[in-house]
Amino acid sequence: MAEYQLHCFAQSGNAYRAALMLNLIGADWQPMFVDFFGSGVQRTPGWRGDVNEMGEVPVLVHSNKKLTQSGVILTYLSEHSGKFLPRGEDERLEALRWIIFDNQKVNGFLGPYRFLKNFAKPAGDPAVLAFLKARIDGNLAIVDKRLSTRTFVLGERPTIADISLVGYLYYPAEEFGFDIAAAHPSIGKWLDRMKALPGWKHPYELMPGYPLKL
Numbered sequence: 001m002a003e004y005q006l007h008c009f010a011q012s013g014n015a016y017r018a019a020l021m022l023n024l025i026g027a028d029w030q031p032m033f034v035d036f037f038g039s040g041v042q043r044t045p046g047w048r049g050d051v052n053e054m055g056e057v058p059v060l061v062h063s064n065k066k067l068t069q070s071g072v073i074l075t076y077l078s079e080h081s082g083k084f085l086p087r088g089e090d091e092r093l094e095a096l097r098w099i100i101f102d103n104q105k106v107n108g109f110l111g112p113y114r115f116l117k118n119f120a121k122p123a124g125d126p127a128v129l130a131f132l133k134a135r136i137d138g139n140l141a142i143v144d145k146r147l148s149t150r151t152f153v154l155g156e157r158p159t160i161a162d163i164s165l166v167g168y169l170y171y172p173a174e175e176f177g178f179d180i181a182a183a184h185p186s187i188g189k190w191l192d193r194m195k196a197l198p199g200w201k202h203p204y205e206l207m208p209g210y211p212l213k214l
């Protein structure tokens with residue numbers, strides 16, 4: 001058994017944040033496949049009782065600890081490894097600020113948008129997709145502006161704020177119906193910088209369940 005177990009599946013950008021962090025810090029970890037689209041195990045009372053009462057993926061297991069919420073998982077792993085760790089109070093608060101903004105408004109909208117477009121049956125209502133798309137465009141523009149003057153979200157060094165924000169951004173443009181890197185050039189260049197970090201892997205390589213059997 002590896003030191004860390006991560007309950008995850010390939011299509012989850014929320015889980016990708018945790019999987020990528022584990023790989024970037026060189027952790028001894030193994031994925032535990034959650035059949036999110038098949039059996040929908042995350043909705044069962046058993047899974048909610050034993051694994052995560054919130055019914056969400058990712059879940060990180062480390063000895064006697066079970067952690068959920070990717071922001072919490074990233075914080076824990078950065079504190080344990082000393083890597084991608086925001087340093088000092090100002091950086092810690094700044095990282096938390098971007099992680100919350102990301103969870104709520106960047107990947108927090110991109111994830112449901114891609115789900116409704118690609119995987120939901122029936123597919124999402126066009127009015128809902130239009131609402132989400134307008135919010136996504138506006139919020140990606142905020143991130144793009146931030147990255148136009150910085151190498152990484154906080155400055156010259158990559159931190160957990162960057163690892164949170166890449167959540168859904170490496171999935172294929174066809175899955176969104178728009179090309180994030182092309183529409184937001186500073187995000188595009190930053191995604192290339194993140195991709196160059198030792199240990200980087202695409203979500204479809206890092207987590208089980210791709211391609212999806214629907």
Ligand SMILES: N[C@@H](CCC(=O)N[C@@H](CS)C(=O)NCC(=O)O)C(=O)O
Nearest residue numbers: 012014055056057058069070071103
């Ligand atoms: N803020 C959470 C979001 C987790 C999340 O929404 N995960 C999705 C899978 S990508 C999920 O489990 N959704 C189930 C649900 O919302 O009922 C995190 O960052 O961990």
